[in-house]
Amino acid sequence: MRVSRMMLSTQRNVPAEAEIVSHQLLLRGGFVRRVTSGIYAYMPLxxxxxxxxxxxxxxxxxxxxxxxxxxxxLHPADIWRRSDRWEGYTAGEGIMFNLKDRQGRELGxxxxxxxxxxxxxxxxxxxxxxxxxxxxxxxxxxxxxxxxxxxxxxxxxxxxxxxxxxxxxxxxxxxxxxxxxxxxxxxxxxxxxxxxxxxxxxxxxxxxxxxxxxxxxxxxxxxxxxxxxxxxxxxxxxxxSKYSKAIESNYKEFKIIATPNQKSIKDLCIKQNIDPSQIVKVIIMLAILKKKGRQPILISIRGDQELNEVKLSNEISKHLKDNLIDLISITNDDLKKENLNPLPFGSIGPDLENSFLKGAKTWNREFIRLADVTASELTNFVCGSNKKDEHRAGVNWDLIGNLPEVIDIRKAKAGDQCVHDNTKVLKxxxxxxxxxxxxxxxxxxxxxxxxxxxxxxxxxxxxxxxxxxxxxxxxxxxxxQNNDEQGIIWPISIAPFEVIVTVANMKDLNQKICGEKLYKNFKEYGIDVLFDDRNERAGIKFKDADLIGIPWRVIVGRDSISNKVELYERSTRKTKLLEVEVAIQKLIEEIKAQRREFDPTPN
Structure with missing residues (x-):
């Protein structure tokens, strides 16, 4: 393939729309063209x-x-309804494009x-x-x-x-x-x-x-x-993973503590001189279920742990034997829509009463109560009192009245001990x-x-x-995974071309003849070759070659008059000056060695 015939269109500046380097390089190298948001044309390279x-x-x-x-x-909606996935994929933030045909039949x-x-x-x-x-x-x-x-x-x-x-x-x-x-x-x-x-x-x-x-x-x-x-x-x-042990609490007896403007775990720990592992954090969420509608969930987890919403979603579906359509955090605005009184967020306890839900318009009027195993093992912990600017200390689950259903809904994190080996940690x-x-x-x-x-x-x-x-x-x-400040560095097995022959000056007859010879020979040997035959400055050609990331480059310049060319490897950026015939043979050997060929024999 000749560059002059392949619609190569490169950019020197980083496109404003591209946030990560691979997106930037594919746009700059002319590999893809944006048609509209999230939709791209795949160009020849x-x-x-x-x-x-x-x-x-x-x-x-x-x-x-x-x-x-x-x-x-294009799929008819009825088979997706039979598998119970149509609503989940099309309602709310569902990812399926859906439409109706001229007979009014639903399709996705x-x-x-x-x-x-x-x-x-x-x-x-x-x-x-x-x-x-x-x-x-x-x-x-x-x-x-x-x-x-x-x-x-x-x-x-x-x-x-x-x-x-x-x-x-x-x-x-x-x-x-x-x-x-x-x-x-x-x-x-x-x-x-x-x-x-x-x-x-x-x-x-x-x-x-x-x-x-x-x-x-x-x-x-x-x-x-x-x-x-x-x-x-x-x-x-x-x-x-295995979670760390909680630090023993200094609160040995039950006590009410005033906590004005202490709504976050961090604020509470600083002002009360306690550790996050001594706190039961309570999160209130709303599960939107296919059959059972809107179900409030009250979740207890240790203060130094993060909630894993994927694990929680799976547990809710399993616990309620219903398909979960969505899971959202409840705010006071949501409570207002349901005709409910505001909640003292930051001071909610694991024993928030069901009576709070009596006036709900569309929600179920009892909480599903769940506790992560890290919270269930705590004694003498600190938790909200269900009153604004107030917490309880020295609390245990007997004082709370009942332990919620205990499940694993915490996020594992770096530094945790591995389950399979106590001496190993997660990175x-x-x-x-x-x-x-x-x-x-x-x-x-x-x-x-x-x-x-x-x-x-x-x-x-x-x-x-x-x-x-x-x-x-x-x-x-x-x-x-494969780039540098100059551009892309394609693995040779998926590179659009294995080698690019770059003629520094196409107006120089000797260079042009040498470039044509190399191009022809590589094709005859089954090498996937690109020939930069443009009447452009050498610097532009070299920058384009680096940007589009072809693994090998043969540079035909002034040395071609003495039958020599430069062999350049994109990944190492090393150059060798070789005689043309030597360069051809060496490059063929290198490319064949680097190819990861198909082997149909079993491993």
Whole structure:
């Protein structure tokens, strides 16, 4: 490919819309063009990279026996209602674009495809003899992000590989899950990415177990906790740890203490000379449930701990056996709308009376009371008295009257002891999710009546797995992990081109002839080559080459008159002056050595 024919459009200035370096570089390098908020066009350079990633994904999925298909992007609402996900995905801050056709039928643009693939498979597969089956597709998905940002990291339209497997039992599901785990590790290795596999929450997809694959990067939106021996890793939403012991309280007897203008834990500790671990912090929230409506929740947690809302959401759904649509913090404005008296926020205790909810218009009139295990173990603690500017000290749960249901709803954090080894602690880093695999169990097959006949002639729901990779997100994550002040440094396996031939002066006939020769030879040897044949200054060409990040550069300059060229490696920024034939052979050897080729043989 010649640069003069490929619509290369680079920018020297950082675009105002781009917050992180990978987004900035993709825009500056002309890889993507913004069409509107959260929607981008993939330009020729980016499309080449996406095709290379896609090829790697296809090869690794195919070698595991998965079958490629293509499913519709437009889904009827009724199958999503059958799985009980339509309202959650379309109501409030739901991420599904939805519309009505000219007959008034409700439809949604697919953010994921569990409903469609389960319905189709249930219609085709009827016997255990036809199992297992693993189907995958690579296509555009949609999600109506409220605040799209970071370019392809959180866009409203994106390219994804998603796969769905069907099994006769849990053991068979786990076998394919491990196959996909292996395939994913190979995919990311071949793409030249450093990833961490972490335990993760299954979220709206559901299921009993899931694992995320994270590209480590300072700009990552997800916080990862990793044990110091690197044998355990989890997203903070899922992570578990041993919490530190509470500092023993000086309050041995019950006492009322005045706490004017002491609404935060920090203020309370400073003014009362106490430690956060001696306090029971109370949080009041509103769970919006599909069947049971608006349910107030009263949560008690130790003052030095943070609430994990993902764990809380899961516990609420499990406790109430209802689908949670949303979970929000209650404010005095919310209380006013419900015709309730204001609450003394900052002084609420774990024994806030249900009678407070009597006048509620739309809320259930009894609290669900939950306590984190850290709060349940405290004695002689400090807590709110349910009166403004007043707390109680020397309190225990017997004085409170009853202990709420005890669950784990705290966030694990860096410095906590590891559960698997007391001598190890958790450390933190940030990551960008590029893949996620799930053991779904029978959630979708049961709700969608997708079943098969087992070897005993009994009809059973399929056991299912789900496996996703963000193709376009992976491309940007690679840039986030591989860049310098000059621009992108693509891993050679997914670089749009492996080498760029840069002629310093196209008006110099000798340089032009040498550049054409190199371009032709590289193509003949199967090297993916870009030829910068523009009539531009050498400095502009070098800056563009650095910006777009092609791994190798052959510079044809004045030395070409003596049959020599410069060989430049983008990642090390080292240059060698070599004879043309030597440069060709050396570069071919280097590129072949650096390629992470597909190996169809089992590991």
């Amino acid at each position: 980016m499309w080449k990279t996406l095709q290379k990633i896609t090829t790697i994904v296809q090869e690794e999925m195919d070698t595991k026996g998965a079958l490629q298909t293509l499913l519709p992007q 643009l697919a953010p994921t495809h569990e409903e469609v693939i389960t319905t189709i498979t249930g219609e085709i597969i009827n016997s255990y003899k036809q199992l297992p089956i693993n189907l995958y597709q690579i296509q555009t998905k949609f999600r109506d992000e409220i605040r799209p940002r970071f370019g392809l990291m959180r866009s409203r339209e994106f390219i994804m590989k998603d796969a769905y497997s069907f099994h006769q039992d849990e053991l068979d599901l786990k076998s394919t899950y491990e196959d996909m785990n292996d395939a994913y590790k190979r995919i990311f290795y071949r793409c030249g990415l450093k990833t961490v596999a972490v335990d993760a929450d299954s979220g709206a997809i559901g299921g009993s177990a899931s694992q995320e694959f994270m590209v480590t990067a300072e700009s990552g939106e997800d916080l990862i906790l990793i044990s110091s021996d690197e044998t355990y890793a989890a997203n903070q939403e899922k992570a578990i 933190e880093c940030r990551g960008i999710e590029v893949g996620h695999i799930f053991q779904l169990g029978c959630k979708y097959s049961q709700s969608l009546d997708a079943s098969f006949t087992n070897k005993d002639g009994i009809e059973k729901p399929f056991w299912m797995g789900c496996y996703g990779i963000g193709i376009s997100r992976l491309a940007q994550a690679a840039v986030e």
